Amino acid sequence: MTDANPETQAVPVVNRPRGEVVLEAKGLTKHFKVRSKPQRGQRRTRGIVHACEDVNLTLEAGRVTAVVGESGSGKTTVSRMLAQLTKPTSGTITLEGKPAKGYGLRAYRHKVQMVFQDPFASLNPVHSVRYHLARPLKLHKRAGAGKEALAQAVEALLTRVKLAPTNQYIDKLPHELSGGQRQRVAIARALAAGPTVLLADEPISMLDVSIRLGILNLLGELRDNEKLAMLYVTHDIASARYFADTMTVMYAGRVVESGPSLDVTDNPQHPYTRLLLDAAPDPERETPATMQARGSAPSLIDPPSGCRFHPRCPLALPICSEQQPPDISVGEGHVAACWLRHDDYKNTTTTATAGDSPA
Amino acid sequence: MSADTTDRQPVLDIRGLCVDYGYGDAATHAVIEADLTLHRGEVVGLAGESGSGKSTIAYGATRLLRQPGVVTDGIVRFTPDAGKPDETIDILEASPQQLRAIRWSDIALVFQAAMNSLNPVMSVQAQLIDTLAAHGRGASRRERIDRAGELLELVGISQDRLKSFPHELSGGMKQRVMIALALALEPQVVIMDEPTTALDVVTQRQIMEQIMGLRDRLGFSVLFITHDLSLLLEMADTIAIMYAGRIVETAPARQLFHAPRHPYTAALLDSFPSLHGERTVMTGIPGSPPDMRKPPAGCAFADRCKFALDRCTADQPVLSSPAIKADGRRQVACWLHEENELPEPLAAPEPAVQAAGAAPEGGSK
Numbered sequence: 001m002t003d004a005n006p007e008t009q010a011v012p013v014v015n016r017p018r019g020e021v022v023l024e025a026k027g028l029t030k031h032f033k034v035r036s037k038p039q040r041g042q043r044r045t046r047g048i049v050h051a052c053e054d055v056n057l058t059l060e061a062g063r064v065t066a067v068v069g070e071s072g073s074g075k076t077t078v079s080r081m082l083a084q085l086t087k088p089t090s091g092t093i094t095l096e097g098k099p100a101k102g103y104g105l106r107a108y109r110h111k112v113q114m115v116f117q118d119p120f121a122s123l124n125p126v127h128s129v130r131y132h133l134a135r136p137l138k139l140h141k142r143a144g145a146g147k148e149a150l151a152q153a154v155e156a157l158l159t160r161v162k163l164a165p166t167n168q169y170i171d172k173l174p175h176e177l178s179g180g181q182r183q184r185v186a187i188a189r190a191l192a193a194g195p196t197v198l199l200a201d202e203p204i205s206m207l208d209v210s211i212r213l214g215i216l217n218l219l220g221e222l223r224d225n226e227k228l229a230m231l232y233v234t235h236d237i238a239s240a241r242y243f244a245d246t247m248t249v250m251y252a253g254r255v256v257e258s259g260p261s262l263d264v265t266d267n268p269q270h271p272y273t274r275l276l277l278d279a280a281p282d283p284e285r286e287t288p289a290t291m292q293a294r295g296s297a298p299s300l301i302d303p304p305s306g307c308r309f310h311p312r313c314p315l316a317l318p319i320c321s322e323q324q325p326p327d328i329s330v331g332e333g334h335v336a337a338c339w340l341r342h343d344d345y346k347n348t349t350t351t352a353t354a355g356d357s358p359a
Numbered sequence: 360m361s362a363d364t365t366d367r368q369p370v371l372d373i374r375g376l377c378v379d380y381g382y383g384d385a386a387t388h389a390v391i392e393a394d395l396t397l398h399r400g401e402v403v404g405l406a407g408e409s410g411s412g413k414s415t416i417a418y419g420a421t422r423l424l425r426q427p428g429v430v431t432d433g434i435v436r437f438t439p440d441a442g443k444p445d446e447t448i449d450i451l452e453a454s455p456q457q458l459r460a461i462r463w464s465d466i467a468l469v470f471q472a473a474m475n476s477l478n479p480v481m482s483v484q485a486q487l488i489d490t491l492a493a494h495g496r497g498a499s500r501r502e503r504i505d506r507a508g509e510l511l512e513l514v515g516i517s518q519d520r521l522k523s524f525p526h527e528l529s530g531g532m533k534q535r536v537m538i539a540l541a542l543a544l545e546p547q548v549v550i551m552d553e554p555t556t557a558l559d560v561v562t563q564r565q566i567m568e569q570i571m572g573l574r575d576r577l578g579f580s581v582l583f584i585t586h587d588l589s590l591l592l593e594m595a596d597t598i599a600i601m602y603a604g605r606i607v608e609t610a611p612a613r614q615l616f617h618a619p620r621h622p623y624t625a626a627l628l629d630s631f632p633s634l635h636g637e638r639t640v641m642t643g644i645p646g647s648p649p650d651m652r653k654p655p656a657g658c659a660f661a662d663r664c665k666f667a668l669d670r671c672t673a674d675q676p677v678l679s680s681p682a683i684k685a686d687g688r689r690q691v692a693c694w695l696h697e698e699n700e701l702p703e704p705l706a707a708p709e710p711a712v713q714a715a716g717a718a719p720e721g722g723s724k
């Protein structure tokens with residue numbers, strides 16, 4: 001993959017087995033310091049936003065891991081920390097077995113690239129598609145010597161993201177492209193560095209409904225053919241179910257449930273995952289959904305004690321407000337951080353949960 | 360609820376609405392001959408991609424278009440009182456006085472970005488009583504403040520938030536304040552332009568439930584504009600699908616979902632991954648919508664359509680009854696319906712009208 005020969009550009013050589021751990025985050029925590037301006041007669045207040053707390057995440061070659069949650073759940077903070085755009089307060093990131101800190105920033109970005117939410121903002125309006133793609137190729141020394149090799153490498157990138165015929169797109173400016181085409185250019189730009197990890201933060205939420213699946217399918221092909229490890233950050237649990245192999249559900253800065261996508265959506269074990277599923281629009285539902293919980297996410301400056309979901313949780317037990325629930329295995333690779341799944345409390349809740357068990 | 364909408368009288372009836380941006384030869388036709396009827400108490404959903412003209416219909420019909428938008432043709436009949444059909448007026452022909460009388464008190468709007476619609480330097484209370492005072496509601500300031508409190512309670516915000524400024528409220532609360540503001544004068548029609556798009560799914564559902572509950576209690580009609588077809592399918596009575604400035608299909612929500620008749624509708628339905636069942640590869644819709652500055656000659660969807668005929672690229676199809684007969688309230692603009700045989704995805708049998716989906720709302724008025 002690190003070969004600078006332009007021939008390897010068109011069809012990257014991949015000998016990485018599917019499932020190999022590429023990027024691993026352990027105990028990732030981010031606290032943002034905030035302070036308000038001193039108000040009349042009041043002191044300056046200081047606080048800490050507990051944006052992200054003790055998140056463990058592994059990205060595997062040829063697999064997509066989705067991080068699902070509402071706004072403010074910390075999902076973007078996680079992806080920014082993985083991209084080293086934000087420095088974690090604590091926790092470690094390991095890339096291909098080596099601590100991320102051991103890499104220089106450029107060497108790290110050579111392996112880990114990001115695709116952003118808004119392709120209208122992430123491309124420079126005064127530069128052509130060619131410039132957007134040639135620059136990372138040059139910076140990461142991914143194209144051979146000479147203009148010819150560079151042009152070939154740019155064309156190869158456009159072909160990989162299905163912008164063909166390439167001469168129709170290569171000299172266009174961003175405003176001449178549709179949203180979907182722009183996002184494809186943004187993906188090509190990320191691929192230009194020759195990454196093994198792609199971090200996609202809401203890559204389709206700004207796009208029109210009819211072209212969203214096209215982008216997801218393209219990312220899916222890159223996963224399958226080039227064995228990229230991918231992080232898919234989204235608020236749309238249905239698209240995560242469609243696209244991701246494994247899913248991590250975050251609430252108020254903590255992981256509440258994780259596991260294989262279909263297990264999580266078809267057999268949710270945490271009340272918050274259930275709430276997300278109930279709230280998602282679903283035309284196949286014959287009767288209107290009834291949401292078990294109400295309200296909105298808590299302040300992260302002063303997060304609730306114990307389980308952060310307990311003030312909204314319809315099934316909360318006394319312990320939920322006292323102690324953070326441990327990660328409890330509820331199936332193969334399926335983990336939920338909920339006291340209701342704990343051996344000591346299981347029996348107290350069977351009656352309460354019987355009514356809302358998934359159909 | 361969808362079953363009895365035909366017996367109701369139309370409150371807003373849009374016929375042949377055409378809207379251009381720009382003038383003369385340089386004009387872009389943003390909405391072309393749109394027909395849309397909103398009955399009393401009905402929720403009509405208008406779905407389409409960005410740039411399809413769905414918001415332009417709403418702004419054109421309420422005369423809120425900004426330059427260079429021009430309504431070039433059409434009639435928008437508004438019947439203020441159910442018992443007096445002869446008091447119907449054409450909004451497009453109405454005098455400024457007539458318009459002023461209708462606006463907000465009869466037809467109110469909720470815009471997408473509530474944060475941009477509320478005045479950041481005025482408290483919620485001030486904005487609510489301003490609206491009430493401007494339309495001569497309430498005898499005194501005290502009465503108007505009481506009414507403002509009632510309105511906030513109506514949308515599920517406690518009265519002590521009256522003195523709050525917009526920046527002190529969450530996105531969901533701001534959107535609720537906007538809905539309270541829209542309902543302040545008890546309008547008959549509420550036009551909602553992507554009211555929940557910027558919100559989280561949980562907040563979105565809470566607000567949708569609230570809108571539907573208020574609709575049942577107060578009996579207003581809703582024109583709901585969104586790109587999220589899956590949301591409309593759950594809440595709307597009737598859905599109109601727009602593509603490139605034209606309405607290409609209208610049908611009751613259940614029928615549209617179970618038996619789409621236009622290839623675009625079918626493809627759009629296939630663009631929303633499901634929350635159940637097997638994971639299957641879905642394709643979305645290849646290509647992108649046409650450039651409205653240079654519209655294609657025939658059906659605008661032809662070059663993205665799997666089933667396009669030669670005729671599709673030459674002639675513009677018109678809205679008419681689909682090949683498979685329904686109860687007369689379905690319309691589709693597609694040449695395939697004049698062929699002998701429909702492609703399989705468009706030939707699903709018509710679902711029963713009063714099935715399980717309609718039952719829970721049966722008790723509502």
